[in-house]
Amino acid sequence: MSLSVDISEYAYLKDRLSAGRFIHASQQISAGTEILSVEDPLICIPDEAHLDTCCHFCMAEESGESSSVNQAYKPPAKLSFCLGCRVVKYCSKACQTWDWKRKNHKYECDIYKAQYPRVLPTAARVMLRMAKHFLNETPSAKVFGGIGGLKAHVEDFQKAGGERWEMGNLTAKATAEFSKGSKAVNFEPDFMRDLYCKLLINSVTVTTQTFDPIGICLTYQAAMFNHSCDPNAIMLFDGRRLSVRSLKDIAKDTEITISYIDNLMTRKERKRELSSRYFFDCKCSLCSTKTQPFEASSCHKCSKLVPYTSNSCPSCQEAVPEDDLTSAIAQAAAITEKREKKNADKSVDTTLKYIKSLYATNLLPSTYPPNPQLHQDLAMSYIDAGDWKSALLHLLTLYVRAYPVIYEKPFHPVRVVRTFTLAMVLIQVAVDAPEGFGERIDFTKVLYGLLTEISGNVEKSHGSSSGFAEMVRRKIQDVKVDMGIDSNQETDKWAGKGLGGIPELEGEVKKIIKMVDDFVLDLKKAV
Numbered sequence: 001m002s003l004s005v006d007i008s009e010y011a012y013l014k015d016r017l018s019a020g021r022f023i024h025a026s027q028q029i030s031a032g033t034e035i036l037s038v039e040d041p042l043i044c045i046p047d048e049a050h051l052d053t054c055c056h057f058c059m060a061e062e063s064g065e066s067s068s069v070n071q072a073y074k075p076p077a078k079l080s081f082c083l084g085c086r087v088v089k090y091c092s093k094a095c096q097t098w099d100w101k102r103k104n105h106k107y108e109c110d111i112y113k114a115q116y117p118r119v120l121p122t123a124a125r126v127m128l129r130m131a132k133h134f135l136n137e138t139p140s141a142k143v144f145g146g147i148g149g150l151k152a153h154v155e156d157f158q159k160a161g162g163e164r165w166e167m168g169n170l171t172a173k174a175t176a177e178f179s180k181g182s183k184a185v186n187f188e189p190d191f192m193r194d195l196y197c198k199l200l201i202n203s204v205t206v207t208t209q210t211f212d213p214i215g216i217c218l219t220y221q222a223a224m225f226n227h228s229c230d231p232n233a234i235m236l237f238d239g240r241r242l243s244v245r246s247l248k249d250i251a252k253d254t255e256i257t258i259s260y261i262d263n264l265m266t267r268k269e270r271k272r273e274l275s276s277r278y279f280f281d282c283k284c285s286l287c288s289t290k291t292q293p294f295e296a297s298s299c300h301k302c303s304k305l306v307p308y309t310s311n312s313c314p315s316c317q318e319a320v321p322e323d324d325l326t327s328a329i330a331q332a333a334a335i336t337e338k339r340e341k342k343n344a345d346k347s348v349d350t351t352l353k354y355i356k357s358l359y360a361t362n363l364l365p366s367t368y369p370p371n372p373q374l375h376q377d378l379a380m381s382y383i384d385a386g387d388w389k390s391a392l393l394h395l396l397t398l399y400v401r402a403y404p405v406i407y408e409k410p411f412h413p414v415r416v417v418r419t420f421t422l423a424m425v426l427i428q429v430a431v432d433a434p435e436g437f438g439e440r441i442d443f444t445k446v447l448y449g450l451l452t453e454i455s456g457n458v459e460k461s462h463g464s465s466s467g468f469a470e471m472v473r474r475k476i477q478d479v480k481v482d483m484g485i486d487s488n489q490e491t492d493k494w495a496g497k498g499l500g501g502i503p504e505l506e507g508e509v510k511k512i513i514k515m516v517d518d519f520v521l522d523l524k525k526a527v
């Protein structure tokens with residue numbers, strides 16, 4: 001039996017008893033289209049770390065620590081505690097009223113108050129909301145089978161056992177106990193445990209515009225998307241608004257997929273994570289073909305990329321030293337494993353040690369996992385420490401060597417956001433060291449080039465009415481004023497072009513590439 005339900009003008013839900021539910025394109029969709037927009041997700045709340053800094057309804061932020069460079073251009077919200085529980089905060093009376101009436105804070109406020117000053121863990125807070133929604137399901141929820149119809153994999157969780165299963169049972173017992181304190185809800189531990197499993201399978205992480213995690217969201221529409229390691233769509237947040245945008249052209253009646261995991265992993269690592277977290281064996285196009293862009297090695301003689309399956313360099317024909325490559329790959333996998341551990345050492349010193357040791361193999365390029373993540377983490381640590389030059393070198397390496405491979409499309413939202421971070425760091429470097437460094441790059445020109453690249457892609461990546469697009473527009477205006485760029489100047493011809501597509505910037509781009517080459521060479525030598 002097959003039941004099709006429309007979920008947006010671009011997509012419909014197919015329900016096949018054998019294969020679960022998944023989303024299909026109801027028409028031809030061009031790359032960069034907003035396929036789905038959920039203005040008011042069923043559940044969308046800050047995680048524990050952000051209860052104090054995010055509005056409990058609209059997710060507006062009071063301050064942002066992790067992405068201070070980007071946050072600086074967004075006016076912070078002023079938050080006040082709910083005077084009932086003193087646990088959650090709101091940016092306005094309107095948000096508080098909505099959350100109270102529509103989103104059920106009315107029912108949880110007394111539970112939170114009873115626990116104060118202890119704060120319930122994020123999972124417990126979401127489960128209480130899920131339980132409450134279960135009782136009051138609307139006709140639209142029933143289209144998706146409601147909370148009861150969400151995939152739970154309870155038996156798989158039980159079979160896998162371990163800390164996650166123990167945690168589920170513990171949280172379920174505690175939440176059932178807390179619900180006794182409420183006049184309105186009272187749930188059994190087994191029911192709560194099933195909700196915990198549903199939460200792990202179906203919820204998504206709410207992020208800021210710059211992809212920093214701040215909360216957790218559960219919504220039926222998003223829970224219907226299946227996974228692919230080579231997805232044709234991506235999920236984004238703008239406050240509490242969730243959207244799904246196409247990354248490629250999608251033909252009518254083909255499946256629309258998103259990625260559940262960080263795709264910057266090897267096939268083995270992706271498969272391991274998907275099977276342990278979501279209980280399926282991924283057979284997506286990327287997992288079932290031999291083309292593995294992230295697993296290309298680099299030629300030890302000419303440094304060009306060598307495809308996963310080749311045993312010689314396509315550029316200089318040098319043979320791949322198989323044994324050395326196998327041991328380099330094992331070294332990369334061991335580092336990934338160490339970093340996945342609880343309380344892993346992610347200090348700058350250790351991360352630098354890892355990245356240097358991987359470059360020193362002379363076989364793993366900037367795109368090979370976990371190199372992109374190591375560069376990104378180092379850049380963020382340097383930004384937090386105000387070491388702009390070091391941050392810039394890591395971000396430029398990603399921009400030049402990694403993004404064109406790992407986020408192939410220039411309008412990939414992550415690529416656009418990361419390029420924006422690069423532009424913001426460049427401003428800081430220009431302020432700190434106006435004389436420049438290294439090859440004396442013309443910061444003003446490069447910065448303006450980066451911003452025009454971003455503004456040319458933002459409509460497809462985020463949509464022109466998104467908060468991110470607004471932030472980019474404001475920044476471009478600021479830069480024009482600060483740097484004395486007048487609208488009629490030459491630079492306006494660059495609008496929408498990428499840094500690499502502007503003839504006037506050819507010289508600067510060459511200098512940047514040389515700077516990155518020298519930087520990577522230093523990393524290789526410095527072990």
Ligand SMILES: C[S@@+](CC[C@H](N)C(=O)[O-])C[C@H]1O[C@@H](n2cnc3c(N)ncnc32)[C@H](O)[C@@H]1O
Binds near residue numbers: 150223278
């Ligand atoms: C968030 S749900 C997606 C909707 C789900 N198909 C349903 O019927 O409700 C996640 C679950 O869907 C299934 N799933 C998602 N992507 C899949 C894929 N590529 N291959 C097989 N199963 C997949 C897995 O059971 C996974 O735990």
